[in-house]
Structure formats: structure tokens, C-alpha cells
Amino acid sequence: MTSIVLDTNIWIYLTKDNYQSLWAKFKELKNNNEIKVLVNDIIIKEWERNKENTIKRLTESIKNEYIAAKNLATYFQGEKKTEYLANIAEYSEESRRIEKARNRVQEIEDFMNNCELIRVTNEQKLFISELAINKKAPFQNNKNNFNDALIIRNILEYVKNEIPFQYDLIFASRNPADFIDKGTGEVYETLLENLNSIRLKNVTELAEALELAPELIDDFEDWIDYQLDMEVQRQLDI
Numbered sequence: 075m076t077s078i079v080l081d082t083n084i085w086i087y088l089t090k091d092n093y094q095s096l097w098a099k100f101k102e103l104k105n106n107n108e109i110k111v112l113v114n115d116i117i118i119k120e121w122e123r124n125k126e127n128t129i130k131r132l133t134e135s136i137k138n139e140y141i142a143a144k145n146l147a148t149y150f151q152g153e154k155k156t157e158y159l160a161n162i163a164e165y166s167e168e169s170r171r172i173e174k175a176r177n178r179v180q181e182i183e184d185f186m187n188n189c190e191l192i193r194v195t196n197e198q199k200l201f202i203s204e205l206a207i208n209k210k211a212p213f214q215n216n217k218n219n220f221n222d223a224l225i226i227r228n229i230l231e232y233v234k235n236e237i238p239f240q241y242d243l244i245f246a247s248r249n250p251a252d253f254i255d256k257g258t259g260e261v262y263e264t265l266l267e268n269l270n271s272i273r274l275k276n277v278t279e280l281a282e283a284l285e286l287a288p289e290l291i292d293d294f295e296d297w298i299d300y301q302l303d304m305e306v307q308r309q310l311d312i
Contacts, residue, residue: 081247082120132175219252
């Protein structure tokens with residue numbers, strides 16, 4: 075099963091109406107145990123810190139959509155116009171727009187809370203702090219990307235310890251420059267100390283992650299078959 079981790083910015087994008095079909099597909103895959111969704115306490119804390127602003131922006135977006143929809147009413151006449159206006163009237167009041175936004179954000183949050191939670195350790199915080207103090211990648215440009223680096227290290231260590239074989243992890247983030255070496259297109263080697271056997275695929279969109287997941291599952295199953303064949307051969311040679 076392929077594990078998928080979403081950076082906080084992707085979770086926030088999922089609150090938007092134009093991501094509804096993608097959100098439905100994402101939930102379906104998780105509920106059918108076709109993918110495993112991982113979160114850690116840093117992602118949860120960042121979500122909580124941005125929650126009220128997310129609701130505020132989503133409310134404004136709903137308002138703009140209502141205004142645009144109302145303007146379209148000029149293209150209708152008679153009963154069709156009356157019916158159309160009645161259908162969109164639900165969001166004419168600010169209180170209802172806020173309620174819709176809060177319900178949407180809460181739906182995402184409830185889903186996150188049902189994902190597997192990985193706790194960040196003090197050792198991981200110390201590891202990333204040492205990189206920052208010594209200006210090692212990804213801190214060579216004095217950019218404040220401590221949390222992104224910590225998220226990556228935390229999730230990778232979990233995968234390494236949980237399944238100590240070749241494994242696939244997809245990390246979706248709109249900020250890949252915070253942990254990806256532009257020269258190699260891979261995670262900075264400094265973040266992968268003692269974790270080099272892990273294959274991390276970074277994407278900037280959830281849709282791309284969901285397209286990759288079946289391929290990675292097939293790839294991983296092929297690898298398992300190969301390992302089993304090799305083990306059988308070793309037993310025969312004994």
C-alpha cells in the first residue's frame with residue numbers, strides 16, 4: 075500500500091469547492107484501503123494555526139461565487155429565473171456562507187484526525203536544529219523552512235522504521251524548494267542521513283499523487299515478488 079503525506083498547504087487547498095471531485099476520490103481511495111494517509115503533529119498544528127484564516131478566505135470565496143451566480147440570473151426569464159434564484163438563495167446571507175465554510179473545514183479536519191498520526195520526536199527536532207545552526211541544506215539560504223524539513227525527516231524515519239525494506243512514499247507539497255535539491259531533483263542528502271534506501275516521490279498536486287499511487291503499488295508488489303523469489307533461491311542453496 076502506498077503512503078501519501080499532504081503538506082498543510084494541500085489540506086487547505088482541499089477546502090475549496092473546485093477540489094470537490096478530487097476530495098471525493100481521495101476519500102474513496104483511503105476508505106477502500108488503497109492508500110494510507112499519514113499526518114504528523116506539525117501538520118496538525120499548522121492546520122490549526124491557519125484554520126480561522128482558511129474559514130475567512132473560504133467564506134469570501136463562497137460570497138464571490140454567489141455574486142457571480144446571481145449575475146447569471148440575467149440570462150434566465152420567468153419561472154426558470156425564479157427557480158434559479160431560489161437555488162442559490164441559501165448563500166445570500168453571510169451567516170450561511172460562514173456556516174458552509176466552517177462545515178467544509180471541519181470535514182477536512184475530521185478526516186485528518188482519522189489518519190495515522192506520526193509523532194515528532196525530540197531527536198528529530200535536534201537533528202533539524204543542527205542542520206539549521208550549521209547552515210546546511212535546506213537552510214543554506216537563511217530561509218525559515220524548519221517545519222517543512224522536520225515534516226520530511228519525521229515521515230521518512232517512520233517509513234524506514236515501520237517497513238525496513240524498499241518502500242514508496244508520496245509527499246504532496248506546494249513548497250518543494252523547502253526540501254528538494256534543485257540540482258538533483260531529489261530530497262537534500264542532509265535530510266536523508268541513514269535513510270537512503272527510501273524512495274520519496276514529491277509532487278505539487280494531489281491529483282498527480284493519486285495518479286502515481288497505483289503505479290507505485292504495482293511496482294512495490296513486483297519488488298515483493300522478487301524478494302520472495304530470492305529468498306526461496308537462498309533456501310534452496312542452503
